[in-house]
Amino acid sequence: MTTLKLLALDEEDLQVVSSQLQDAVVRVGDMTYLPSQNRFAAIVNRFDWQSAGGDDNRYRRLRTALRFDRVLAARHKGLAPGNKDRVLSLLAISFEAGESPSGKVVLYFSGDATVQLDVECIEAEMRDLGIAWRTQNRPEHPSEAEADTKGPSGEGANGPEAAGA
Incomplete structure (x- = not known):
């Protein structure tokens, strides 16, 4: 298993981190802001989109750390x-x-929730922690027409997976 480690120092780098973390699930209790360290950190369960392309339905999630430094x-x-x-x-x-x-x-x-970080500059790291597991669930994104019928959060029957999924 290959683990991923990415650093983001500009907007383009941050877009790459964002794409790797799309559909990650996170418990609210696994996110924290540490003002004395100017740091925001989270532990998420990242969906491995890179290995999801096969026909064998072998999907997996990886435990991943995300941190932002220079957070004001x-x-x-x-x-x-x-x-x-x-x-x-x-x-x-x-x-x-x-x-x-x-x-x-x-x-x-999901659910129209946001976290906004005021930063001196972009300084972020995403790092897989080596813990991975199989899941039968592949995140689905509704079409624009389906999203309109589900309300502002875009959630319907296929809302976010449970943290252990």
Whole structure:
């Protein structure tokens, strides 16, 4: 098994990290902001899109660490930090430029939840931790027409998987 380690130091790098983490599932309790260290960190269960192309339905998830350094502030929307067991599906990570090189990193989750990080600059790392397991579930993305019928979160019968899936 090959583990993946990516560093992001600019917006293009962050897009690569975002694509690798699309459909990762994370418990709210597995995300934290450490203001004294200017760091945001999370442990997620990443869907391995690279090995999902075969016809044998051998899908897998990997335990993956994600961290952002040089974080000045963190805000969230649609999350109840006290609900530590709530599972979210990570849809994308984006960067909204401010006065160069600062800006906002935004993590978009299912259920219209977001985490916004005010950063001095982009400095992120994604690292597989070596723990992997098989899953029968492959994340599905509804067509635009289907998404319109499911409401603003885009969730319907195929909402985010359980954290252990």
